[in-house]
Amino acid sequence: MGSAYxxxxxxxxxxxxxxxxxxxxxxxxxxxxxxxxxxxxxxVATVGAFAGLAVTATGGGTAAILxxxxxxxxxxxxxxxxxxFRGLADKPPVASLIASIGLAFFVRAVLTFFVGHNQQVYxxxxxxxxxxxxxxxxxxxxxxxxxxxxALAAVFALLHLTAIGRRMRAVADNPDLAxxxxxxxxxxxxxxxxxxxxxxxxxxxxxxxxxxxxxxMGWDLLMPxxxxxxxxxxGNPVGAVxxxxxxxxxxELSTPIVGFTYKIGVGFLVLLLMLLVRPQGLFAGNAxxx
Amino acid sequence: MEAYLLAVAVIAxxxxxxxxxxxxxxxxxxxxxxxxxxxxxxxxxxxxxxxxAGWPLPVGLLLAALAAxxxxxxxxxxxxxxxxxxxxxxxxxxxxxIRLVVTSESWLTGGVRGIAGxxxxxxxxxxxxxxxxxxxxxxxxAVVAVILxxxxxxxxxxxxxxxxxxxxxxAVRALGKHPGRFKVTVFVLGNAVAGLAGALYAHYxxxxxxxxxxxxxxxxxxxxxxxxxxxxxxxAVVGTVVLMVFVEGSxxxxxxxxxxxxxxxxxxxxxVIGLALMLLMRFRPQGILGTKGNP
Numbered sequence: 001m002g003s004a005y006x007x008x009x010x011x012x013x014x015x016x017x018x019x020x021x022x023x024x025x026x027x028x029x030x031x032x033x034x035x036x037x038x039x040x041x042x043x044v045a046t047v048g049a050f051a052g053l054a055v056t057a058t059g060g061g062t063a064a065i066l067x068x069x070x071x072x073x074x075x076x077x078x079x080x081x082x083x084x085f086r087g088l089a090d091k092p093p094v095a096s097l098i099a100s101i102g103l104a105f106f107v108r109a110v111l112t113f114f115v116g117h118n119q120q121v122y123x124x125x126x127x128x129x130x131x132x133x134x135x136x137x138x139x140x141x142x143x144x145x146x147x148x149x150x151a152l153a154a155v156f157a158l159l160h161l162t163a164i165g166r167r168m169r170a171v172a173d174n175p176d177l178a179x180x181x182x183x184x185x186x187x188x189x190x191x192x193x194x195x196x197x198x199x200x201x202x203x204x205x206x207x208x209x210x211x212x213x214x215x216x217m218g219w220d221l222l223m224p225x226x227x228x229x230x231x232x233x234x235g236n237p238v239g240a241v242x243x244x245x246x247x248x249x250x251x252e253l254s255t256p257i258v259g260f261t262y263k264i265g266v267g268f269l270v271l272l273l274m275l276l277v278r279p280q281g282l283f284a285g286n287a288x289x290x
Numbered sequence: 291m292e293a294y295l296l297a298v299a300v301i302a303x304x305x306x307x308x309x310x311x312x313x314x315x316x317x318x319x320x321x322x323x324x325x326x327x328x329x330x331x332x333x334x335x336x337x338x339x340x341x342x343a344g345w346p347l348p349v350g351l352l353l354a355a356l357a358a359x360x361x362x363x364x365x366x367x368x369x370x371x372x373x374x375x376x377x378x379x380x381x382x383x384x385x386x387x388i389r390l391v392v393t394s395e396s397w398l399t400g401g402v403r404g405i406a407g408x409x410x411x412x413x414x415x416x417x418x419x420x421x422x423x424x425x426x427x428x429x430x431x432a433v434v435a436v437i438l439x440x441x442x443x444x445x446x447x448x449x450x451x452x453x454x455x456x457x458x459x460x461a462v463r464a465l466g467k468h469p470g471r472f473k474v475t476v477f478v479l480g481n482a483v484a485g486l487a488g489a490l491y492a493h494y495x496x497x498x499x500x501x502x503x504x505x506x507x508x509x510x511x512x513x514x515x516x517x518x519x520x521x522x523x524x525x526a527v528v529g530t531v532v533l534m535v536f537v538e539g540s541x542x543x544x545x546x547x548x549x550x551x552x553x554x555x556x557x558x559x560x561x562v563i564g565l566a567l568m569l570l571m572r573f574r575p576q577g578i579l580g581t582k583g584n585p
Contacts, residue, residue: 094322102509102565105567106561106564108560109559116553223382268386272368275380
């Protein structure tokens with residue numbers, strides 16, 4: 001096991017970490033503003049990935065996969081808010097959490113009913129890996145990294161540079177004060193759910209490009225994404241991204257030690273240990289929700 | 291037909307045990323346990339392996355409950371430090387991790403192939419009787435025992451404290467009671483019941499594999515509990531009966547609509563459980579039988 005192997009693992013860890021980070025940021029936005037952990041995030045990502053698959057049937061490339069996947073996921077996310085979560089807003093967060101699990105099951109059921117359980121891949125051209133010293137880099141890997149970083153940057157720009165982003169942060173920080181200052185909660189929520197859905201869509205399509213598209217991919221992504229969210233202090237966008245990277249790296253770098261099968265468990269183990277030492281998360285200082 | 295009804299009744303009773311355990315945790319104490327299936331699996335594998343190794347059935351059942359209790363104790367402690375929603379998610383991950391361990395440690399659990407040839411209850415007890423009937427009798431006795439113990443517990447001072455924790459944990463603390471010890475106790479007790487249910491399941495089905503212990507089962511139990519009305523012992527029984535009518539009834543859908551394949555049926559079952567969770571939360575969080583104002 002040379003250092004080259006480790007470097008390649010770390011590189012893969014960063015890519016998977018970015019994908020987890022996108023989903024984690026989606027979860028943290030919803031938690032910060034709608035105040036519940038949304039278990040349907042993963043399955044919205046799955047639908048985004050399958051929407052991308054549908055568009056490849058008409059000859060679409062990477063850009064079409066991403067575009068259509070993200071639009072579908074964002075639209076679906078808004079729809080779920082309008083027909084389900086809006087009506088649950090005045091109930092305890094537990095009600096929304098349980099309903100979101102029901103929604104996750106329902107989405108997966110509809111998907112498996114129509115497309116079956118098979119794993120599929122995007123019909124993208126296979127490109128030879130380019131060696132960078134010890135590192136072997138697939139050109140698609142670079143695309144995945146670029147898209148993920150751009151998507152994350154876009155969300156942070158929205159949160160910090162635009163008026164609606166400032167309102168979102170205000171609602172997250174103190175809903176009553178925000179309302180008293182005349183911020184219309186509905187608009188903030190609509191933008192937030194669109195944003196959360198789009199992030200899930202990016203996460204799902206990138207995971208599909210990096211690995212395979214399957215109806216269970218989103219549910220499997222949910223655990224590491226939740227772990228990343230809690231790790232980075234739930235409600236804290238920067239924390240969610242760093243938590244995602246940490247989980248991705250931990251999962252990949254632990255492969256030589258714990259083997260392939262326990263990779264998924266590592267994210268959970270990291271989370272458990274962290275919760276024992278620092279239950280408020282790593283970045284409790286500047287969270288959206290304190 | 292009687293044999294079929296009896297078989298359904300055994301599964302219904304096993305699910306009732308799980309619902310009673312969850313009801314104690316969520317319905318009476320407000321602890322969100324999304325990891326029910328993990329403790330069910332621990333019970334199934336513990337008793338299956340113990341009895342296969344030649345130990346008597348009662349030892350297997352006891353060890354199953356103990357193992358599930360032991361496995362829930364450390365995560366139960368986490369519930370003291372975590373917000374309720376975090377804890378729920380941690381439990382979901384814990385159950386997945388248990389399944390991962392069961393799948394990976396094939397030297398012990400047979401991995402994905404599972405364990406076949408687990409002695410049925412009557413074989414383990416050395417009886418000549420119909421194993422379904424014996425399992426039915428034992429499970430019914432277990433359900434009755436758990437109901438009696440739960441009722442006793444709820445009426446006791448301990449029961450008053452846990453219901454107070456559910457309603458207002460800060461108030462309990464203000465009155466000088468420490469909620470932590472009570473929460474962990476309830477959590478461990480409920481999961482011991484789930485472990486016992488798992489053991490009975492293993493000796494009834496006589497074959498266990500990781501596929502039988504997916505998170506969907508946890509939410510079957512959640513639907514059963516919420517339908518019956520969380521915090522009502524009778525509700526747990528009624529909710530499970532309604533659930534079983536659905537789960538078993540869905541088998542007959544294919545007789546009516548022969549064009550539906552089994553994989554599609556499993557999608558439909560998943561979808562209906564999902565829909566039930568959403569509709570219940572949206573319109574009747576107090577359950578179908580519960581009245582407004584009940585927990």
